[in-house]
Amino acid sequence: MKDALGSVQSILVLGGTSEIGLAIARKLAEPRAAHVILASRKPDETVQVGGRTSTVPFDADDVDSHRAFVADVFDTHGDIDVVVVAFGVLEGSAADIGRTNYLGAVSVMEAVAERLTQQGHGEVIVLSSVAGERVRKSNYAYGASKAGVDGYAQGLGDSLAAAGAGVHVLVVRPGFVKTKMTAGMDPAPLSTTPEAVAAATAKALAKGADVVWVPGALRFVMVAMRHLPRPVFRKLPF
Ligand SMILES: NC(=O)c1ccc[n+]([C@@H]2O[C@H](COP(=O)([O-])OP(=O)(O)OC[C@H]3O[C@@H](n4cnc5c(N)ncnc54)[C@H](OP(=O)(O)O)[C@@H]3O)[C@@H](O)[C@H]2O)c1
Numbered sequence: 001m002k003d004a005l006g007s008v009q010s011i012l013v014l015g016g017t018s019e020i021g022l023a024i025a026r027k028l029a030e031p032r033a034a035h036v037i038l039a040s041r042k043p044d045e046t047v048q049v050g051g052r053t054s055t056v057p058f059d060a061d062d063v064d065s066h067r068a069f070v071a072d073v074f075d076t077h078g079d080i081d082v083v084v085v086a087f088g089v090l091e092g093s094a095a096d097i098g099r100t101n102y103l104g105a106v107s108v109m110e111a112v113a114e115r116l117t118q119q120g121h122g123e124v125i126v127l128s129s130v131a132g133e134r135v136r137k138s139n140y141a142y143g144a145s146k147a148g149v150d151g152y153a154q155g156l157g158d159s160l161a162a163a164g165a166g167v168h169v170l171v172v173r174p175g176f177v178k179t180k181m182t183a184g185m186d187p188a189p190l191s192t193t194p195e196a197v198a199a200a201t202a203k204a205l206a207k208g209a210d211v212v213w214v215p216g217a218l219r220f221v222m223v224a225m226r227h228l229p230r231p232v233f234r235k236l237p238f
């Protein structure tokens with residue numbers, strides 16, 4: 001449960017080795033040295049974040065385990081204020097990318113939303129991407145997976161708000177972020193850092209925003225991009 005000042009006391013990061021996920025956890029944990037639970041495929045390789053760090057094994061691709069996984073985390077650690085859905089892959093077959101980024105994300109979010117609804121409060125932060133706003137020829141399997149998860153997260157947020165569940169969903173749409181996911185790639189224009197994504201996310205959360213673009217200028221770039229006629233869009237060099 002958030003304290004009287006609205007600071008979060010417990011954070012669950014799904015994809016607990018994600019550089020963006022860790023930066024967000026660090027930022028949100030700062031004010032009250034919150035308890036951070038890092039859920040990842042490599043629980044032995046996780047770092048210390050926040051006032052106290054716990055680790056738990058989690059595989060986004062193992063959708064059959066998600067319900068029991070979520071029940072176990074909440075039963076073990078009690079109320080959780082913020083859940084960050086941070087795992088993701090950029091490379092691989094369309095099926096691999098879709099399995100992790102879309103199927104894994106919606107599967108675990110469904111279980112998380114149920115549990116947050118039962119406790120009557122909570123925030124879900126979902127790492128979407130500008131890549132989902134208009135799917136590009138250079139990374140259409142990834143873009144389509146992000147378009148899917150973005151749509152699911154928005155619908156989930158609307159549904160929880162309409163039900164008065166006390167649970168809020170924040171969709172984060174970064175552009176190019178310098179992390180191990182993009183290592184070796186040429187930074188795209190308006191590229192940013194995990195810390196900048198974390199700062200923008202914390203600000204958006206405090207405002208109760210439903211969507212945040214990082215950097216903010218990408219919102220306007222993508223409005224233009226979204227409306228480009230297809231023959232023009234197709235000729236763009238990405
Ligand atoms: N970097 C960017 O430019 C960018 C831009 C927009 C959106 N995003 C999104 O932001 C999120 C975080 O990305 P990041 O930049 O922080 O990249 P990252 O450091 O590579 O983090 C992604 C993490 O996902 C984890 N993961 C992959 N498959 C998994 C699975 N089946 N189960 C559990 N964990 C799994 C990986 O963990 P392992 O250690 O187990 O491999 C990895 O640490 C992703 O959803 C990404 O799509 C990134």
